[in-house]
Amino acid sequence: PETRLEQRCDAEVLDRISHDDHNYKADRVVAYAFATPQMSADAIKSSGAAFRSKGQWYRLKFKCQTAPDHMEVLQFLYKIGDEIPEADWAKYNL
Numbered sequence: 876p877e878t879r880l881e882q883r884c885d886a887e888v889l890d891r892i893s894h895d896d897h898n899y900k901a902d903r904v905v906a907y908a909f910a911t912p913q914m915s916a917d918a919i920k921s922s923g924a925a926f927r928s929k930g931q932w933y934r935l936k937f938k939c940q941t942a943p944d945h946m947e948v949l950q951f952l953y954k955i956g957d958e959i960p961e962a963d964w965a966k967y968n969l
Contacts, residue, residue, distance in 0.1 A: 878945070879945040879946075880914070880917065880918075880919065880941060880945045881906065881919065883939075883941055883945050883946065883948065884906075884919050884937075884939035884941070884948070884951075885904050885906065887939055887948045887951050888901065888904045888924075888926060888935070888937055888939070888953065889901045889902065889903075889904060889926070891951060891953060892926060892928070892935075892953070892955070893928075897955065899926075899928040899929075899933075899955075900928050900929055901926045901927065901928050902927055902928070903926065903927040904924060904925070904926045904927075904935070905924060905925050905926075905967075905968070905969060906919065906921040906924045906937075907921070907923070907924070908923055908924055908925035908967045908968070908969060909922075909923030909924070909925070909934070909967065910922055910923025911923075912924070916943075917940055917941050917942070917943055917945070918938070918939060918940040918941070919937075919938070919939050920937075920938045920939075921935070921936065921937055921938075922936050923936075924936065924937060925959060925967065925969055926955075927969070931958060931959075932958070932959040932964060932969045933955055933956060933957065933958055933959060934955070934956030934957050934958075934959060935953060935954070935955055935956060936953065936954045936956065937951070937952065937953040937954075938950070938951070938952045938953075939951050
């Protein structure tokens with residue numbers, strides 16, 4: 876992540892997924908795996924993200940909005956998608 880906004884939203888992704896009811900242990904997120912995220916001054920919308928849990932990658936969509944200083948997350952929505960086959964990992968730089 877290149878900016879504080881990206882870093883804060885990536886941290887929120889990992890925290891939320893690791894603490895939801897699906898028993899994931901997310902340790903890495905790639906917001907740009909399948910599509911370039913849409914970014915504004917205080918928000919990121921990624922429809923083509925991926926995250927890793929227990930050595931396996933999964934598709935992910937998320938929207939993250941922060942306060943202007945990018946320290947506090949004000950809104951966060953996400954949807955976990957399908958498992959990504961290991962044969963596709965290199966193609967998407969996972």
